[in-house]
Amino acid sequence: MISAATRLLAVSWVAGDGIDDPRAGDDLARPDPGARSRDLAVRCHRRPCGAAAVYRISARHRRRGNGHRNGNGNGHVDLGYEPFVSIHIATYNERRVIARLLEGCAALEYKHYEVVVVDDSTDETTEILKAWQDRPRFKIVHRPNREGFKGGALQVALQHTDPKAEFVIVWDADVVPFADSIQTYLPHFFRGNGNGSGNGVNGKRKAKARAELRPEVAAVQSYQWHVLNKSESWLTEAVRAEYAGSYMVERPFQEAAGSLKMIAGTAYMIRADILRQLGWGRSLTEDWELTLRLYARGFKVVYTPYAETPAECAATFGRLARQRMRWAEGHSYNVRRSFGEIMGCRKIGLVEKLEFLFYSTYYLQSALFIFGSGCWLIAEVFLHAHVPEWTATLGWSLLLTNLLSLPLMNLSGLLLEEAPIKDFPGVLGAVATSFLLIPFQGYAALKGLVEKDEGPWYRTPKTGRITDPVHHLRRLVWLRRWLRGPRPSSRRTNQPLKVVAAPGRRGRGSRLGWVVAVALGLALAGLGIGAINAPIANAAGSSLFLHGGSPGTLDGTSPGGLIPQTMLLTTGNTRTWATTSSTMAAQTIFSTTSFTFNYTTTGVGGTANVTLTFAFSSSGTCSSPTTIAQTTTGLAAGTNSTGAFSPSSNVSVPAGSFFCLTVVVNSIGLVTLTLDYDASSSPTNLTSSQMIFIPELVLPFVGLALLAPIGARRLLSHRKSQTS
Incomplete structure (x- = not known):
């Protein structure tokens, strides 16, 4: 539509000469000494005031050549x-x-x-x-x-x-x-x-010849x-x-x-x-x-x-x-x-x-x-x-x-x-x-x-x-x-x-309609195809997996290696993982969003008290981060999940931000544990109930809609120059 x-x-x-005006002539800009005006008096009954009033509707007629090949000089087509x-x-x-x-x-x-x-x-x-x-x-x-x-x-x-x-x-x-x-x-x-x-x-008139009827009209x-x-x-x-x-x-x-x-x-x-x-x-x-x-x-x-x-x-x-x-x-x-x-x-x-x-x-x-x-x-x-x-x-x-x-x-x-x-x-x-x-x-x-x-x-x-x-x-x-x-x-x-x-x-107007319709159709099709094929990095319910040493990285790719990376869970030890690509547009993470840390640790009978902080930063190194959600919890030996934690309020994440996950060890039990990650046997990750980040690659298609009028006008100008 x-x-x-x-x-x-x-x-x-x-761009064109205009809708055909039977009153329009070649001398539009010149004064017309033969112009006359005639006033039509119209009686109008004003019921609310109970009296008759006469109003004037002025109809000015130009007595001039009408610009048509069969003009008769009276401003109308002969x-x-x-x-x-x-x-x-x-x-x-x-x-x-x-x-x-x-x-x-x-x-x-x-x-x-x-x-x-x-x-x-x-x-x-x-x-x-x-x-x-x-x-x-x-x-x-x-x-x-x-x-x-x-x-x-x-x-x-x-x-x-x-x-x-x-x-x-x-x-x-x-x-x-x-x-x-x-x-x-x-x-x-x-x-x-x-x-x-x-x-x-x-x-x-110099000659009388009946105009030909347009049968389609x-x-x-x-x-x-x-x-x-x-x-x-x-x-x-x-x-x-x-x-x-x-x-x-x-x-x-x-x-x-x-x-x-x-x-x-x-x-x-x-x-x-x-x-x-x-x-x-x-x-x-x-x-x-x-x-x-x-x-x-x-x-x-x-x-x-x-x-x-x-x-x-x-x-x-x-x-x-x-x-x-x-x-x-x-x-x-x-x-x-x-x-x-x-x-x-x-x-x-x-x-x-x-x-x-x-x-x-x-x-x-x-x-x-x-x-x-x-x-x-x-x-x-x-x-x-x-x-x-x-x-x-x-x-x-x-x-x-x-x-x-x-x-x-x-x-x-x-x-x-x-x-x-x-x-x-x-x-x-x-x-x-x-x-x-x-x-x-x-x-x-x-x-x-x-x-x-x-x-x-x-x-x-x-x-x-x-x-x-x-x-x-x-x-x-x-x-x-x-x-x-x-x-x-x-x-x-x-x-x-x-x-x-x-x-x-079909006149040029019809061709113009096709040009406009096709241009807008291409723009819409481009947006639709691009949206369907937009790659999703992290969707609702997906996980951010921990990779690498120190510093580590976060992404949506499940690890496939055999030998895990490790972090020794000793008091005061800290490690941060960050996404490698920034967000392309601003988004809001709502207070209803829940996060769960799914982990694997090595050790027998030990525990570690840690603080997990999910944040965003304008820097890929996660300097000066802004906290999204934070929890203090205990990590037990083996493969487990923490309790869900959420933001205290809605958090607006500006475009160009990097997401960060930081683990800080507060205290340990009798046995020291190690946090294992980045292996198929220990795919430690942070799972979110909300879509966090979708890189969109279809914005260039919007340019088609902007280029449509330019292309249509250029096409018309080209055709006009060829016919002139």
Whole structure:
């Protein structure tokens, strides 16, 4: 799975011309004397204060050559004709917002379109809609029930769609469209017609030639720009920042990598012929259900941030939680139903399947993260159960990376969007809401995985407030520098369109996705192989055997010699044994650890009172040692074991330390004994109940993860230099 942090890093690796912007021209940096602005007055009912207020949404249109080969000078792509577009709106008790949406639809600067509204309302919405039922272009359909919820309503809208409609736009009731919204969607369905008629003047075309449809593209999803009421509260600021991260970092990365992209319920356009043949499902997440059905038939979804659609943020936490629970339940339910079909479909590429796997646990990831992180922190901080060596470093790195990835992604989204400074505090609120939503989303996601039928649909009430003036997004210069858009295929076909899409040509974005996936895969494989083959010197329950004379050594190798080394156990005699290699990372030896000295002595009937000290030192000669555990005990003749002894408290052993065992003879009995060791017949050793030292040899593999972005960027630069 590709985490938010990985996506954010991958965005910074990509260098390109940018996602195709139908408003972008060759003269981006030059002032435009022909620019004009038009204000769309939107009536907004403020129920809390009982008065009507009018807010202005300014839509600035650049009248200039659009930079396309078929440019007509008006800032939009010339398709050679105007396809008929049907706008579908499903409403349920939307009295606060429906009027402003319909006013926005009536003000669209497009000739050939209709608006189909299907209403299930039980409030004043029905009365508001009556004023629109005789208006040209508008079709108002009332349903007596909510059968099928939103999907059912959209199916009714599809039945009332004009037969000549070629495309369908789906908008939620809280949307306020820009006047040129239709024109910003359409270019992504077509290849340029190549007639070279871009004259850079607001006026006439020199030639008429219809642009060629891209048969693999079924839908175009754009930016659900939740900014209308963003300043209403800290929560709306948080939701606004969250959407910026998703729609300006995550989804552009998906587009650049050629992975699976999800239709997101509103602010998208879909081909009418495909929608007529597939129809609408009745899932709680009809958009996700439709996405999976499209990909299973070989179609693709395109993402562009340039058809941004202003909408509301959920205004209270209760509404937000219910909304996300509906998303999580419907999402998991459809994953369970379609998992086998998607993973086994030959029309879906590997990168798209990997993205689907990421989506499969999308709403469970946060719950799993909190559970895993909580266990990690409890073990580390309270139980002092530290994992050894590089695994500890990797664990803390993953924890901190996941904690920081979401705010970093949202912050980057606002930066890429060139948002005003006052929007940035919402990043902190988004962190808080993401954690608060975890139990709700986790429960709903698990419910969707196991339930036979989905639960009821809970509508998200709207406030109707607009707190800030809204303008078209700027040129998104940073985003255009970092991301490359889809490159349409140059191949042409005159075959009739069917509900089986022709495979599109893979662009550089797809190849980049492979480069990133392979690089990360190599890094992970390297770590895994290295961890499996890491040699263990001393593991839990193993022994440190005594070797050599004076000074002696300690290691985990059982002696195989026949003649033992000896130490005469006379009063005052002292000998120290030390490990020959130092620790490679810090570790903690806990107070629950027990040590046992297993020994062999020679002598008849004698005893010796000794002090055993297990310690560590920064020196291989064990100078200035720090005691780990110590005991005073008696050694009897023959082969025996001392009683277990333990540290008085947890002991932290820094990296680069040597372990030492010192035997000091305090007194002797009637017969002098000798301590025998370093022979197969007398394998004297110190046994520990805890793993003491594991040398790790896999750290170099971590460099693969660091080299992955460098390699990807170099590869792209090399290919770019070859083609230029």
